[in-house]
Amino acid sequence: EVQLVESGGGLVQPGRSLRLSCTTSGFLFGDFAMNWVRQAPGKGLEWVGFIRSKTYGGTTEYAASVKGRFTISRDDSKSIAYLQMNTLKTEDTAVYYCARALMWFNYGPFDYWGQGTLVTVSS
């Protein structure tokens, strides 16, 4: 059974950092691109960024709203994807989901999602 479990969320002050983890199981993690999507309270879905599989270079792309502040990485030996969030702003407050892209795809469609982890940026 495919599972994705996010962790690391919580309350953080503006300007501080936080690292989220997406621990996966039930599939060959290294074969898939992994994405992060967020949802502000009461709002819609916003794609944050993704990391390609190592087969395709393991490179990353980010939404303009987080580029330069957020970094996605992966540890294929542990089947974990990470989202390092620096210089956090109040507008980064959201539930953060990790999502697996379909095989051979990068930033969609997403066939498996984690349950999400809430990040609250507030002083």
Next chain:
Amino acid sequence: EIVMTQSPATLSVSPGERATLSCRASQSVSSNLAWYQQKPGQAPRLLIYGASSRATGIPARFSGGGSGTEFTLTISSLQSEDFAIYYCQQYNNWPPPFGGGTKVEIK
């Protein structure tokens, strides 16, 4: 950057009735369009990809159509568990935005 526009924002439908949701792209995305369902407190679930292919385990009452810039999601006979918010997403071009969502509510 492509903009995805969904309409209507809210759709009031009676159980058993047909619901048709629309999604428009600001430029062609070919057939690289997905639909997701999200219920309160839950993660989104993939319903349709490639504009018209149902994801694994999705009931046949869900169908997708369209290509280029105009897409539809049709639920042929609404069940109680179908009342939710539906999002479209294009993945033809980077970045891959989602639409603003359509809330399907009980009439």
